[in-house]
Structures are given as structure tokens and as C-alpha cells.
Amino acid sequence: MGVLQPLRRLSDSVNQVAIVVCVGCILAMLGISFTAFLYKLVTGSTLSWTYSLARLFLPWIGFLSMTISLRYGEHVAMTLLVRSLPRIMVQIAAGLCLGVIALFALMLTWYGWDYFTSATQVYMVSAQIQIPSKFTAVVLPISGVIMLLHLVHGFALLEHFIDERHVIDELIETADGEHRS
Template sequence: MSLLAPLRRLSDGINQVAIVLSVACILAMLGISFTGFLYKLMTGSALSWTYSLARIFLPWIGFLSMTISLRYGEHVAMTLLVRSLPRPLIKVAAAACLAVIALFAILLVWYGWGFFLNATQLYMISDNIQLSNRVTAIVVPVSGVIILLHLVHGFALLEHFIDDQALIDELIESTEAEERS
């Protein structure tokens, strides 16, 4: 158990970094698109590189968002079905779910690393701006590693074990405490 606490803190720290990177990618993508829009509005001609450069951020946003949603239990889950099972089967279903997530993460790392190594072509943004496809390909194995790291949280990643009534009571208590102060 002493090893899990630092790994969980590391997972939470990396999750915060992933959030910041995702927001930065979204802002960069919006900034580039807005720049292209303003240029077109002012000059009447389009910048050829804005659309291509903005697309570079999409894989980063998608894969990092996947790891963030997993950490907060917002992934696809069959909660209604699982909650209708008896308690021992819920644990079996949750363990199976975590095993499938781990397998998916391992496949992301395994095949993503090969994808990264074979991404030797250049992405043509414009005549003068060229970017290696490895810039976008590296996010595949990185997201797999992040998912594997998040698995140290165990059943806390799954919403099957969230006690709805306890959550509601906690929200009511925090709201009442804010109103008093």
C-alpha cells in the first residue's frame, strides 16, 4: 500500500498536466483559427496554413481528454446494468472493466509506439512550414501510459461504487456551510 499513495499522487499530478495541455491545445487551435478568420476578414484572401496547423492539435485534445475523463470516471460505463447485479458480481464486473481498460492501454502503448516509430513522413502545413508526423503520433503511446498510471486508483475510477446518497448529503452540507459563511 505504501507504493500506491505516491503513484496516486503522480497520477493526479499528470492528470493536472494533461488538463493544462488540453486547454492549451484548444486555445492554440482557436487562436490559429481566429487568426485565419481575421486575416480573411481584413484582406479577403485566406492564409493557407491556418487550417492545417489547427488540425495538428486534434489528436492531442482527443487522446488527452480520454485520459482525463477516465480519471474522473466519465468514461463509457453500463452503470444501470452493473448496479442491478448482486454486490459480489459488481466487483467481478468492475474488475473485468478495469482489466479491459488495462488491455486497451497496453495496446495503445504497444501499437502506438510502433506507430510513432514509423511516422517518418513530414506533415505539410505550408510550403515553408513542415512538421514531423511524430509530433501527433507520440500522443498515442503517451495516453496509454497515462491510462495505465491512472489504474492505480482502482475501483475509484468506476462510478459503480459511488454512493449517490452520500454524495448528495455531502453536496447539501457544503452548500449549507457556504450559506452560513
């Protein structure tokens, strides 16, 4: 257990960085779009590069948000079906689920790295703005590695291992504590 605790802390730290990067990408997209809107209001003409530049942030938002949702157990799960199974079958299903997630993360890392290293195109956003396709391609192996790192949390990643009664009791205690203050 000595190795798992630092890896879990690293996973949580990497998750916080991924959240900040996602928020930064969303703010960049909004800033670019707002700039285009203001330019259109002031001049009456449009900036041709704003849409192309803003959409370069979408892969970052999509793939990093996938890793964030995995960390919080917000991925697709068949919780009702799994909870109706006997406890041993739940554990087997959870193990299989983690195995599939690990396989997907390995493939994302492996093939994503190959895609990144072979990406040679340049996105011509405008005559002055040229962005290498490696900018968007690098998010694939990064996301795969983050997903693999999050797997150190084990069954905690799967929502069907959350004890609702404990969570509800905790929320009630928190609400009661706020009313007493």
C-alpha cells in the first residue's frame, strides 16, 4: 500500500490540472468567440479565423473531460443492473469494467502516441496563424496516460460501489451543521 497512496495523490493532482486546462480551453474558446462578436458589432465584417481557431480547443476539452469524468465515477455504467447482481458478481463485473477501461486507456495511449508522432499537417487558421496538428494530436496519449493513472483508485472509480446511505447521512449532517451556525 505504500506505493498506491502517492500514486492516488498524483492522480488527484493531475485531475486538478486537467480541470484547470479544460476551463482554460473553454475560456479561450469563449474569448475568441466574444472577440469575433465584438469585431462584428464594431466593424460590420467578420473575422475569418475565429471559428477555425476556437474549434482547435474542442479535442482538448473532450478528451480531458473524459479523464475527469472517469476520476469522479461519472462514466457510463449500468448501475441498476449491476446492483441487482449478487455481491461476487458485482465484484467480477467491476473487475471486468476496470479491465475494459485499462484496455481502452492503453489503446488510447499506444495509438494516440503513434498518431501524435505522425501528425505533420499544419492547420491554416489564417495566413498569419498556422498551428501544427501536433497541438491537437498530443491530447490523445496524454488522456490515455491520465486514465491509466486514475486506475490506481480501483473500485472507487465505479459508482456502484458508492454507499448511498453513507453519502446521504453525510449530506444531512452537513446541512444540519449549516443551520446550527
